[in-house]
Amino acid sequence: xxxxxxxxxxxxxxxxxxxxxxxxxxxxxxxxxxxxxxxxxxxxxxxxxxxxxxxxxxxxxxxxxxxxxxxxxxxxxxxxxxxxxxxxxxxxxxxxxxxxxxxxxxxxxxxx
Amino acid sequence: xxxxxxxxxxxxxxxxxxxxxxxxxxxxxxxxxxxxxxxxxxxxxxxxxxxxxxxxxxxxxxxxxxxxxxxxxxxxxxxxxxxxxxxxxxxxxxxxxxxxxxxxxxxxxxxxxxxxxxxxxxxxxxxxxxxxxxxxxxxxxxxxxxxxxxxxxxxxxxxxxxxxxxxxxxxxxxxxxxxxxxxxxxxxxxxxxxxxxxxxxxxxxxxxxxxxxxxxxxxxxxxxxxxxxxxxxxxxxxxxxxxxxxxxxxxxxxxxxxxxxxxxxxxxxxxxxxxxxxxxxxxxxxxxxxxxxxxxxxxxxxxxxxxxxxxxxxxxxxxxxxxxxxxxxxxxxxxxxxxxxxxxxxxxxxxxxxxxxxxxxxxxxxxxxxxxxxxxxxxxxxxxxxxxxxxxxxxxxxxxxxxxxxxxxxxxxxxxxxxxxxxxxxxxxxxxxxxxxxxxxxxxxxxxxxxxxxxxxxxxxxxxxxxxxxxxxxxxxxxxxxxxxxxxxxxxxxxxxxxxxxxxxxxxxxxxxxxxxxxxxxxxxxxxxxxxxxxxxxxxxxxxxxxxxxxxxxxxxxxxxxxxxxxxxxxxxxxxxxxxxxxxxxxxxxxxxxxxxxxxxxxxxxxxxxxxxxxxxxxxxxxxxxxxxxxxxxxxxxxxxxxxxxxxxxxxxxxxxxxxxxxxxxxxxxxxxxxxxxxxxxxxxxxxxxxxxxxxxxxxxxxxxxxxxxxxxxxxxxxxxxxxxxxxxxxxxxxxxxxxxxxxxxxxxxxxxxxxxxxxxxxxxxxxxxxxxxxxxxxxxxxxxxxxxxxxxxxxxxxxxxxxxxxxxxxxxxxxxxxxxxxxxxxxxxxxxxxxxxxxxxxxxxxxxxxxxxxxxxxxxxxxxxxxxxxxxxxxxxxxx
Numbered sequence: 001x002x003x004x005x006x007x008x009x010x011x012x013x014x015x016x017x018x019x020x021x022x023x024x025x026x027x028x029x030x031x032x033x034x035x036x037x038x039x040x041x042x043x044x045x046x047x048x049x050x051x052x053x054x055x056x057x058x059x060x061x062x063x064x065x066x067x068x069x070x071x072x073x074x075x076x077x078x079x080x081x082x083x084x085x086x087x088x089x090x091x092x093x094x095x096x097x098x099x100x101x102x103x104x105x106x107x108x109x110x111x112x
Numbered sequence: 113x114x115x116x117x118x119x120x121x122x123x124x125x126x127x128x129x130x131x132x133x134x135x136x137x138x139x140x141x142x143x144x145x146x147x148x149x150x151x152x153x154x155x156x157x158x159x160x161x162x163x164x165x166x167x168x169x170x171x172x173x174x175x176x177x178x179x180x181x182x183x184x185x186x187x188x189x190x191x192x193x194x195x196x197x198x199x200x201x202x203x204x205x206x207x208x209x210x211x212x213x214x215x216x217x218x219x220x221x222x223x224x225x226x227x228x229x230x231x232x233x234x235x236x237x238x239x240x241x242x243x244x245x246x247x248x249x250x251x252x253x254x255x256x257x258x259x260x261x262x263x264x265x266x267x268x269x270x271x272x273x274x275x276x277x278x279x280x281x282x283x284x285x286x287x288x289x290x291x292x293x294x295x296x297x298x299x300x301x302x303x304x305x306x307x308x309x310x311x312x313x314x315x316x317x318x319x320x321x322x323x324x325x326x327x328x329x330x331x332x333x334x335x336x337x338x339x340x341x342x343x344x345x346x347x348x349x350x351x352x353x354x355x356x357x358x359x360x361x362x363x364x365x366x367x368x369x370x371x372x373x374x375x376x377x378x379x380x381x382x383x384x385x386x387x388x389x390x391x392x393x394x395x396x397x398x399x400x401x402x403x404x405x406x407x408x409x410x411x412x413x414x415x416x417x418x419x420x421x422x423x424x425x426x427x428x429x430x431x432x433x434x435x436x437x438x439x440x441x442x443x444x445x446x447x448x449x450x451x452x453x454x455x456x457x458x459x460x461x462x463x464x465x466x467x468x469x470x471x472x473x474x475x476x477x478x479x480x481x482x483x484x485x486x487x488x489x490x491x492x493x494x495x496x497x498x499x500x501x502x503x504x505x506x507x508x509x510x511x512x513x514x515x516x517x518x519x520x521x522x523x524x525x526x527x528x529x530x531x532x533x534x535x536x537x538x539x540x541x542x543x544x545x546x547x548x549x550x551x552x553x554x555x556x557x558x559x560x561x562x563x564x565x566x567x568x569x570x571x572x573x574x575x576x577x578x579x580x581x582x583x584x585x586x587x588x589x590x591x592x593x594x595x596x597x598x599x600x601x602x603x604x605x606x607x608x609x610x611x612x613x614x615x616x617x618x619x620x621x622x623x624x625x626x627x628x629x630x631x632x633x634x635x636x637x638x639x640x641x642x643x644x645x646x647x648x649x650x651x652x653x654x655x656x657x658x659x660x661x662x663x664x665x666x667x668x669x670x671x672x673x674x675x676x677x678x679x680x681x682x683x684x685x686x687x688x689x690x691x692x693x694x695x696x697x698x699x700x701x702x703x704x705x706x707x708x709x710x711x712x713x714x715x716x717x718x719x720x721x722x723x724x725x726x727x728x729x730x731x732x733x734x735x736x737x738x739x740x741x742x743x744x745x746x747x748x749x750x751x752x753x754x755x756x757x758x759x760x761x762x763x764x765x766x767x768x769x770x771x772x773x774x775x776x777x778x779x780x781x782x783x784x785x786x787x788x789x790x791x792x793x794x795x796x797x798x799x800x801x802x803x804x805x806x807x808x809x810x811x812x813x814x815x816x817x818x819x820x821x822x823x824x825x826x827x828x829x830x831x832x833x834x835x836x837x838x839x840x841x842x843x844x845x846x847x848x849x850x851x852x853x854x855x856x857x858x859x860x861x862x863x864x865x866x867x868x869x870x871x872x873x874x875x876x877x878x879x880x881x882x883x884x885x886x887x888x889x890x891x892x893x894x895x896x897x898x899x900x901x902x903x904x905x906x907x908x909x910x911x912x913x914x915x916x917x918x919x920x921x922x923x924x925x926x927x928x929x930x931x932x933x934x935x936x937x938x939x940x941x942x943x944x945x946x947x948x949x950x951x952x953x954x955x956x957x958x959x960x961x962x963x964x965x966x967x968x969x970x971x972x973x974x975x976x977x978x979x980x981x982x983x984x985x986x987x988x989x990x991x992x993x
Contacts, residue, residue: 028129047153
């Protein structure tokens with residue numbers, strides 16, 4: 001198994017929203033946060049992060065604004081909207097159902 | 113800040129942060145930046161993908177929805193075809209009617225500043241608005257030089273055009289020089305007819321072609337300017353081509369060419385410009401700057417008062433000029449009201465057809481949304497948002513709508529082609545394409561196209577909106593749990609309402625059609641009082657010139673020539689022919705008979721005839737005699753009067769021998785010598801009229817004459833014989849109409865025939881649409897009850913009973929719809945009264961016939977699918993679940 005893995009298809013939105021759940025962050029911050037949380041297993045490809053951010057902004061799950069960072073740099077900060085919160089909630093519920101189901105199947109088959 | 117700038121800054125920031133991190137990890141500055149770039153991946157690629165995500169997404173989603181919609185529609189070909197075809201029929205009907213109305217009535221005019229133009233007519237008491245005579249126009253022009261910037265006269269100039277090897281009778285317009293300049297119409301090619309082209313009588317053989325005629329007869333050749341065409345035996349040089357948008361100054365007719373007014377007499381072979389009694393000139397005038405309509409009206413009334421004093425020969429007291437703002441005139445003020453009523457009726461009818469089509473579409477869409485409730489529930493469970501699903505359904509119904517537009521346009525083209533190919537008995541052999549400017553291009557006008565596309569798109573979107581919103585609201589649980597096509601209550605209620613609406617609209621259409629068919633039937637049953645036997649009709653003008661100013665010897669020669677023709681039983685001549693567009697009237701007093709208060713004379717219709725006309729037309733002599741050879745110029749002028757007139761003025765039956773005294777100086781007193789049977793003179797619907805017949809050799813010279821020949825052989829063939837004989841007597845003969853009496857009478861029935869046929873066709877279309885609606889609804893109910901039917905059949909229910917029960921639901925809807933429709937028809941029929949002939953709005957035949965037809969169609973539409981279901985194999989029905 002590779003020690004660094006690409007984000008599983010379709011879960012990117014969930015991860016990004018999860019990262020934004022606590023506070024507004026800029027793009028680089030989101031990559032760093034997910035890297036830390038996943039103990040550096042999940043490395044967000046920038047090639048997919050920014051398209052996803054822009055898309056979710058259009059879909060109304062997140063919004064963005066220019067802010068100044070601690071060391072006085074201008075950066076685009078993303079924060080979650082109410083609709084994004086709902087979406088994350090739904091997605092998580094679904095994810096738990098699906099992953100539980102997958103686990104069940106896998107455990108049954110490994111047991112054999 | 114643009115999207116690209118924002119993105120660049122974000123990416124730059126991202127890479128800088130990473131570089132900084134790498135520096136802290138101990139890399140060299142160069143290495144740190146290199147690694148950061150590598151880690152980020154292709155910057156340009158990211159930029160493009162992000163941009164696409166943000167911007168292209170809408171289009172991309174739309175494209176995906178369209179693809180999905182097309183696929184889904186393809187999967188249900190029956191549904192799709194029905195929906196598209198329903199809508200297409202509705203759209204086609206509207207496109208054709210609107211297209212024709214748009215081209216004929218609301219044709220756009222390139223005339224500059226139409227608000228300062230007025231149309232001028234002559235009017236008198238109850239005689240309606242008539243065109244002017246040329247001398248009256250000249251008097252009006254002289255008396256209003258400060259009121260009008262200019263006055264333009266237009267008249268029909270029919271001539272024989274020879275160009276290259278071709279020759280043919282063509283309808284043109286004689287127009288005052290400078291008209292184009294005054295109206296602000298720029299020639300398309302060359303120059304327009306100017307004031308200098310219209311100075312001396314017969315002195316300006318120049319011609320301007322209409323755009324359509326230039327295209328049709330000259331192949332649109334730009335080199336045509338400066339060439340000559342032969343027109344009525346004289347060479348005319350072509351000076352210009354009018355723009356395509358200008359259709360001349362004549363009512364309804366689109367002329368093929370324009371000649372200066374000073375050439376009118378020569379082109380027509382008439383001497384009309386000097387005759388005060390020749391009312392054939394349509395007048396438009398441009399108000400001088402600052403002059404109001406009211407001031408112009410007053411100035412014209414002063415001229416009229418002056419004419420009453422100075423021209424007692426050609427201007428009767430009470431006659432006046434009537435001004436109408438040009439923008440208020442569609443064809444002629446006298447008929448505009450009726451035409452507008454007819455157009456509105458047709459618009460209402462085709463509107464109903466479209467509405468019926470829309471209800472069908474709506475009903476289909478609701479059914480489809482019901483069918484899909486399960487699919488929708490599954491997809492929402494899988495995470496599709498409601499918006500996305502609704503959008504997809506909307507795109508699908510919009511696609512159906514657009515499909516309806518496209519197929520509708522094709523249908524409309526075919527329909528219009530069929531209409532243009534109809535051999536309608538129009539006056540003067542007019543043709544819809546040549547003289548009314550109709551063609552398939554009529555539909556390719558932006559207004560018509562917007563109607564076609566708009567109707568499809570709007571109905572698709574509007575009708576799709578409700579199912580899209582409702583259908584996607586479906587709760588996950590019940591739908592999935594129901595497993596079958598559940599969740600039906602609401603949707604079914606809607607479909608039922610739609611079917612009821614359809615039935616009532618369809619009944620409304622059918623009652624309308626019934627009334628118009630009855631009206632036509634009544635019209636056919638009217639006895640015009642003449643022309644019942646096979647009869648040929650030849651309307652001609654025998655050209656007059658300075659060398660031969662009187663055409664009556666030629667008229668007589670042709671009459672005598674025709675009398676000898678084998679197969680001719682009786683031949684006579686008449687002007688104007690009864691039930692023709694032209695008419696003539698005369699004023700008279702009778703000794704010892706008091707005039708009504710405020711009037712100076714009685715008035716009656718008048719026709720000039722010869723003695724044999726009555727026999728040729730199949731009229732009977734009631735008293736006295738008709739004309740004979742002694743009745744000619746120089747002898748005592750005599751008259752034959754209609755029976756109605758004899759009864760009115762001489763109720764004791766002693767009309768013969770009385771004298772009609774005529775106040776107009778040009779008209780001699782007449783001695784009544786005979787009484788003939790009544791005929792219809794101006795319309796089939798009229799009550800018997802007072803008619804004075806004068807001998808054609810005892811009155812003024814006639815502008816035209818119509819030969820009427822009763823024959824033992826085929827009337828159409830005899831017309832050709834008449835034509836050949838006419839050409840022999842006068843090689844320069846101008847033929848205005850060569851037809852049969854049957855055709856001529858058909859012409860006067862044409863409006864009610866067109867009304868009956870059009871409304872009949874549209875109501876049949878409406879009925880078909882309603883039947884499809886009922887059929888679809890019953891089939892759908894049946895499909896939902898397949899299991900129930902299966903069980904009942906398995907338990908031994910008989911097929912007929914099941915079918916009846918399944919159909920009952922449909923029949924009940926039909927009854928409710930029928931009741932509503934009946935009330936609506938009774939209300940609507942009242943508005944039709946002005947357009948109907950001889951039929952009350954409560955015509956029992958129409959009011960019982962229409963529901964019967966509708967009932968039968970609806971019963972079939974309901975019963976057929978029900979019966980099919982009841983024939984189904986019970987096992988198969990059960991297994992289907």
